[in-house]
Amino acid sequence: MASRIDPLTLEVVELIGTVVARYHEEYEEAAAKHALTGAQARVLGLLSRGPTPMRRIAQQLKCEPSNVTGIVDRLESRGLVERRLDPADRRVKLAAATEAGKETSERLRGSLDFAREPLAELSADERTALRDLLRRMLGIEP
Amino acid sequence: MASRIDPLTLEVVELIGTVVARYHEEYEEAAAKHALTGAQARVLGLLSRGPTPMRRIAQQLKCEPSNVTGIVDRLESRGLVERRLDPADRRVKLAAATEAGKETSERLRGSLDFAREPLAELSADERTALRDLLRRMLGIEP
DNA sequence: CTGGATATTTCATGTTGTCAAGTAAGTGGG
């Protein structure tokens, strides 16, 4: 009943698992530093790119729209997000980051050390190689 | 207000974010296929390596021990896990996968396609390179 | 204009997570 995957692939998968775990850990930690939950931080990050319909937030988060209602409610009650009506379609509500929300999002991004620390170990050539390998792995063929 | 991180690092970070998202998506999906939540699947995976004290499960999951109680309760009520007393220390309870739990864990691991599909794109040399880069990134110096 | 699709919300319910308090059992100094 031994695995039919070769040991090398298995090791890479395990390493990716470690990366995933560490990434999440740091993300939650950074969010908590700003009194945000992970989900709230993700939504705020999305909205920093511009006002977004509730439906689209749900799609990006891969969850039900009814769930987004609560998350945006909590962000709104703290003045980080506001709901606007879409003039083009009065059914949709656009969630938009307020000034305070944008600031928080900016500071949040700044405290995401996952970018700097681990990658600082690698030379520019190595980062290029890593980029290309990840691209191919993800099926991105530029 | 442009980022002070170079574009290459930024792209790698974004790629890692994509990997993390896809990994999670597939993991939850695989768990759901076996009527498990993500947390339940993680605990069951842990226990497939052997009986484990509640405390240690909490450490691995990076959560409070009181949280583990509920997760193990739910797994136990479905016959996938059982609690045993540790003869060496009567304070500790060992959570252990039952036969059914081991089977479920095995099938779960088998349906984690993240291993095969994306990495199949890479040659053995590329996988070796990826492994070494990830190792260095994670600070694992063998 | 009407019927069906779409966007959002509300409600009921379940899981995950925290924290504080409680119980049971190991441990060490007097």
Next chain:
DNA sequence: CCCACTTACTTGACAACATGAAATATCCAG
């Protein structure tokens, strides 16, 4: 031995997140 202290786990209260079903409002095609 005994007492205080720590450790392991559970319980209870509560918040956030997640789903699904039903309600409301709006859009759109025929």
